[in-house]
Every structure is written in structure tokens, then in C-alpha cells.
Amino acid sequence: MIWDNLQQHADTLRGRHLADLFADDPLRFHSLHRQVGPLLFDFSKQRLTTETLALLAEFADARDLRGWIDRLFAGEKVNGTENRAAMHWALRARAEGHIPEPVAGLFGEVADQLQRMERIVNKLHAGQWRGVTGEVITDVVNIGVGGSDLGPLMVSRALEDYQVSTAQPLNLHFVSSMDGSQLSHLLRMLRPQNTLFIISSKSFTTVDTLYNANTARSWLRDALGRDPAVVDCHFLGVSASDTKMAEWGIHEDNRLRFWEWVGGRFSVWSAIGLPVALSIGMGAFRDFLAGGHFMDTHFRNAAWLDNVPVLMALTGLWNTNLLGISAQAILPYDARLKYLPSYLEQLEMESNGKSVTRDGEPVDYSTSPVIWGEVGPNAQHAFYQLLHQGTQVVTCDFVVPAMRYHETDRAQVTGTLSGQHELALANCLAQSRLLALGEAALPQREQMPFYKRYKGNQPSSTLMLDELTPFGLGALLAAYEHKVFTQAVLWQINPFDQWGVELGKKIALETLSLIHSREDSDDISEQMLATRSAALRDSMDGSTVGLLDFIKQQRRGF
The missing domain is CATH 3.40.50.10490 (Glucose-6-phosphate isomerase like protein; domain 1)
Structure with missing residues (x-):
């Protein structure tokens, strides 16, 4: 019933443009952003309303999200296929913190x-x-x-x-x-x-x-x-x-x-x-852990509609399962976050790239979208053409710190560097605005040829840190971790195993033996290995056999 209500609601919103949603509610940002500690999460450029959030929160309750969070932090074996707990959060917990110790010692x-x-x-x-x-x-x-x-x-x-x-x-x-x-x-x-x-x-x-x-x-x-x-x-x-x-x-x-x-x-x-x-010393590393612990406590205690990781997850579920958006771009506007897209690719797709439920049944709905991305300024010159004028709908996460060079540091930092950070901020805000509003973002609408038009209505969220500090980065990464866990609960899958990567590694070792084999050897033991390799080769597909033959041809004589 709850899912039916969500689908009906999605049908009513599907034809609405983000420009219209902002025109109807100029204060939309105030109701569709949350700030917790060093992190501001703005999801007002997502194609949803406060009514959407209420329905999604009901769905989270129906999936027993609260119970699963309690089990996660109680150290229960939430990783069913490996019969393990998932207590990475305990790595950043403190004895005097706000989360009880699940196992003595x-x-x-x-x-x-x-x-x-x-x-x-x-x-x-x-x-x-x-x-x-x-x-x-x-x-x-x-x-x-x-x-x-x-x-x-x-x-x-x-x-x-x-x-x-x-x-x-x-x-x-x-x-x-x-x-x-x-x-x-x-x-x-x-x-x-x-x-x-x-x-x-x-x-x-x-x-x-x-x-x-x-x-x-x-x-x-x-x-x-x-x-x-x-x-x-x-x-x-x-x-x-x-x-x-x-x-x-x-x-x-x-x-x-x-x-x-x-x-x-x-x-x-x-x-x-x-x-x-x-690199940063143990003091700063402990600050990094403290940022993660701060987000753990928030995730564990906050109500769904004030809970940043849960809101990130619900927004993602809405895009993937109700709006049919199958790709998400991670776009940091700070070169220090160069490797964040790759990190989140593994975190999200290795965790939730599953097609089987916790009960071992095939799913009949989409799970993890394709996660990809690049540092924003590079991305602008690589694939923003597709985002703005292509045929694919892609939801985006813009990630940026509000400050980099402090007022107190300006004596040691040139105005040029400070200006460069401001330029990055301006591009981050401008691109997310144009993706959402399209031509409505222009102060004066003018008739343009079709090849210059911007359709807009591409949803995005902005995750803005006050600064990129160890504490702030820790909070940001923990928020993404809990987003992944929440979505796994909503999709009824196990985010803590990765069986999909195991068989390929096993087959690779078998294939390695074929690349190593020496069929022309006079050694009896090596001849036996060659016989075994021939049997393995016979079980291969034609493409692999052809590629192995090419490799052997190139290696002959070396």
C-alpha cells in the first residue's frame, strides 16, 4: 500500500519541472536542506517535495529501518552470508562516547x-x-x-x-x-x-x-x-x-x-x-575518527526527516526506483577530493550492486545506480555536455567546502589562491543551478537555437562542508556509509559481502596456469601439467581460447 502511494505520487510529480517547483515555493531551500555539525545537505534541487519525504519515511518504517540500525550498533550479525557483524563504526567509537559497547572489551x-x-x-x-x-x-x-x-x-x-x-x-x-x-x-x-x-x-x-x-x-x-x-x-x-x-x-x-x-x-x-x-599525524587522525563518530551518533538517534544519511538514502531510492534514474555522478569542487568519486564507486557499488535479497531471492527492482564522477572543473570539460544537453538523466552529488583559506591566513596566502577557491564555489553553484532550472536560470529569457538550449530538470544534491578538515571529512564519509546501509535495508539486500568479485578471481588463477603452461617441455611433471592445461583449455569459450593463442604467439621465443 505504501509503495502504491509512492508510485501514484511519483506519477503526479513526473511531469513537474524543477523550475516550476522553485517558482511555486521560493522558500523551498529552507524546508529541503539540513545541517548537522560541519555538513550542510541541500536536496532542494531534487525532484521531490515534503510530501514525498513523508511517504518515503513511512516506507523506511515499513522496512524496519529502526530495527536494522539498532542491530547494526548492537553488533548483531547483519552480514548474513558471512555470518558476521559489521562493526566498522566501532573503529571510531570511544569508551566515553554515546554508543554502548556491543562486546565487552x-x-x-x-x-x-x-x-x-x-x-x-x-x-x-x-x-x-x-x-x-x-x-x-x-x-x-x-x-x-x-x-x-x-x-x-x-x-x-x-x-x-x-x-x-x-x-x-x-x-x-x-x-x-x-x-x-x-x-x-x-x-x-x-x-x-x-x-x-x-x-x-x-x-x-x-x-x-x-x-x-x-x-x-x-x-x-x-x-x-x-x-x-x-x-x-x-x-x-x-x-x-x-x-x-x-x-x-x-x-x-x-x-x-x-x-x-x-x-x-x-x-x-x-x-x-x-x-x-x-601524513597528518595521530592527533588529526583521531579528529578524523571523531568526525565519523559524530555522524554515527546522529544517524543512530535522529528522526528520519532530520537524519542526513537517511535523507541521502531516501532521495537515492526515490531517484532509482520511482523516477527510474540509473546513474549518479559524484562531483567534488575541490581538487583535494580527486579520489572521492573512486572511493564512493567502491563503497556504493560493491556494497549494493546486488540482485539477490537477504533471503536469497532474486530482486525484481533496481538496486545501486552506476556511480561515477570526477573533480568538477575537469568534469565540466569532459561530460557536462551530456549532463546538460544529453539524453540521459543523471542525478549528481556536488561536494564542496565553503571555506579554504581563512581570513587569519590571508597574510600567508595570495589573493590569487583565495580567488581560485571562490571561482570553484561559483562554478559549483552555477552548474547545479543550471542543471536544475535550465534556461529558467537565465535572468532574461531569450530565444536561442535548439543547439544552445538547456532543458534543466536534472536533479542534484549539494553536500557542503564548512571546511575540508579531518573532522568534517570523517563526518562526510560516515554519512555516505550510513546512506549505503540504509538503502540496503530498503532494498532488503546485504551490503557487507561481495561475492560478485570472487568467481572472477578464481577463474583468473586457472587462466594464469594456461598462460604459464609449457606444452613443448621434456620434463614429465611439466608434461602432466600440460595435459591438465589442455583439458582446462577445452572447457574454455572460443573467445578466450583465441586470445590465449594470440598471447602464446607473441610470447613464443621469449
Whole structure:
């Protein structure tokens, strides 16, 4: 019944243009924005009304959103397919905070790992971490993939203005590409004597990461010798598997731990965030955690129509399932947020790109839209043509800080830089306005040829931070996390597994054996492998066989 009411309501609004909605209600912004802490969420440019919100809130109640939030924060096993809790929020909780401890001693375990992180960070910042030759570490390379790369890369880049001044400046580098080119390029620029590697992998079995880690270890051993101290002095590990780290050779003092109940795309709040702490210091890293905790408390307690993550989720559900919009662009108007679109692509699509309910039944409705994006000024010269005059409807999230250069800093910052931030703000506001209103945004309507016309009616939200601080960024990212969880509840899917990526990785290993096979070998064991490979090859499709043949032709003679 509630869904029927939403569909009927959508039918009445489908023909309304955003320009008309603003003309009918000049105070629309006041009723369709919310501000919580450092974050202002303006959804007045969405194609909805306060009546829409009331109906969506009813639907949230019908889906037992309150019960699911309670279960999430109680540490219940909300990840049904893996029989796990999802307690990434506990990574940023505090013993004296507003959220009860779901498991006795949990917050203490988290605090212990943060203290281990702090000892490592302080040692590196003081220039006291030495390589095997006694030289000071100057470069730190994070080797990871997925959340173990995107999280620390995005946050450290976003908060570069907070980079600490240390006795020994540290250069941070990130490697994730499995083909080796990224690492090869980097190793040509580094000195083994001064380089420390962080191997970040939840399972410590991820093939992409271990291949890069093994290459780095070989590079160090070739330059510095095979003494076990080479690995002890030049490698840190971050994983949920202490055993696997030990087997690889990471010294006990160099292992940082997180837990199986932390999904990779939710892990930047854990020791996976070590590169962030190395960049901005542990004090600012704790501010980042505090921002996330602030949003956790808001999400857990606020009524639906005052709850920013819930409103983000309800707006997304409205667009995807009632208006039929299947794409969302993330458009930050601050180059420090360059990697935010990629981060949110993983967060949203790996979480909610599902077609099966929690009960194992196929869904008969859309779930996650396609998430994509780019820094706004670059996007304007890449795909805004499609947004403004194309045939696709795309909803957009504009993300921007209101301030960058403080009045108190103007003596140290040129007016040009301040003006550049103002230019970014002006473009952010102008583009969202033009997308919504089209030609109605012009102060004077004039007759234009069709190729110059702007139809408008493209919905968007603006998420405006007061500043891009560690606290503010933490609040923003936690809001997106809770948006994802809320939408999963509304769609009745599990956002905490990712079985869709597993089979492809398994098939890749089988395919690798075919690329490695040597059919012309005289060795009996290799001949047996070749026979097995031939049987595997026979099970392949024609396209894959053709591509494998081409690879072998090119490799022949090498």
C-alpha cells in the first residue's frame, strides 16, 4: 500500500519541472536542506517535495529501518552470508562516547591498535626508524588494493593541507596495480636503503597485493642482501590474519591488526589508515575518527526527516526506483577530493550492486545506480555536455567546502589562491543551478537555437562542508556509509559481502596456469601439467581460447 502511494505520487510529480517547483515555493531551500555539525545537505534541487519525504519515511518504517540500525550498533550479525557483524563504526567509537559497547572489551582492543599505530607513526616522524643499513626511512609505499588502497589514498590526498612537519619528512606512495607497471615505475625512483613498505590486506592472501609485495621484497634483497633483518626493517603488515603476516615474514612488532567484521571498503578507520596517520599525524587522525563518530551518533538517534544519511538514502531510492534514474555522478569542487568519486564507486557499488535479497531471492527492482564522477572543473570539460544537453538523466552529488583559506591566513596566502577557491564555489553553484532550472536560470529569457538550449530538470544534491578538515571529512564519509546501509535495508539486500568479485578471481588463477603452461617441455611433471592445461583449455569459450593463442604467439621465443 505504501509503495502504491509512492508510485501514484511519483506519477503526479513526473511531469513537474524543477523550475516550476522553485517558482511555486521560493522558500523551498529552507524546508529541503539540513545541517548537522560541519555538513550542510541541500536536496532542494531534487525532484521531490515534503510530501514525498513523508511517504518515503513511512516506507523506511515499513522496512524496519529502526530495527536494522539498532542491530547494526548492537553488533548483531547483519552480514548474513558471512555470518558476521559489521562493526566498522566501532573503529571510531570511544569508551566515553554515546554508543554502548556491543562486546565487552571491543573498544579497548581498538584503542590498543591505535596506540600501536601511534608508536609507529611517532617513530617514523622522529626519524628513528632506520633501514637495515642504518639510514633513515624517507619513503613509505602502501601496497594494497580496493579499500586497502582507495581509502588511505583518498583521505591522505584530501587532507594534505594538514600534513605534519616532522624531523624527517616522509614521502607517501601508493601501489595497487596487479600488472607491476605502477610498482616498477616507482622503484626506479626510490632507494632501497630509505624505503619502508606497508602491505595492507585483510586476508593477506590477495594475489594482486602479494605479487607486488614479493616484487618489493626481491628488490630489497637484491640491493641489501638476504639477511632476515632486511624484511624486519623494511616491511609493515596490516591485516586481519596475524598468522598469514607471520608466514610471509612480517616481524611481530611490525604487524597491525584489524578484524574480520571490518569490510575492506569500510577499513580506512582502522590500521589500514596508517598512511593517513603518517601524513597528518595521530592527533588529526583521531579528529578524523571523531568526525565519523559524530555522524554515527546522529544517524543512530535522529528522526528520519532530520537524519542526513537517511535523507541521502531516501532521495537515492526515490531517484532509482520511482523516477527510474540509473546513474549518479559524484562531483567534488575541490581538487583535494580527486579520489572521492573512486572511493564512493567502491563503497556504493560493491556494497549494493546486488540482485539477490537477504533471503536469497532474486530482486525484481533496481538496486545501486552506476556511480561515477570526477573533480568538477575537469568534469565540466569532459561530460557536462551530456549532463546538460544529453539524453540521459543523471542525478549528481556536488561536494564542496565553503571555506579554504581563512581570513587569519590571508597574510600567508595570495589573493590569487583565495580567488581560485571562490571561482570553484561559483562554478559549483552555477552548474547545479543550471542543471536544475535550465534556461529558467537565465535572468532574461531569450530565444536561442535548439543547439544552445538547456532543458534543466536534472536533479542534484549539494553536500557542503564548512571546511575540508579531518573532522568534517570523517563526518562526510560516515554519512555516505550510513546512506549505503540504509538503502540496503530498503532494498532488503546485504551490503557487507561481495561475492560478485570472487568467481572472477578464481577463474583468473586457472587462466594464469594456461598462460604459464609449457606444452613443448621434456620434463614429465611439466608434461602432466600440460595435459591438465589442455583439458582446462577445452572447457574454455572460443573467445578466450583465441586470445590465449594470440598471447602464446607473441610470447613464443621469449
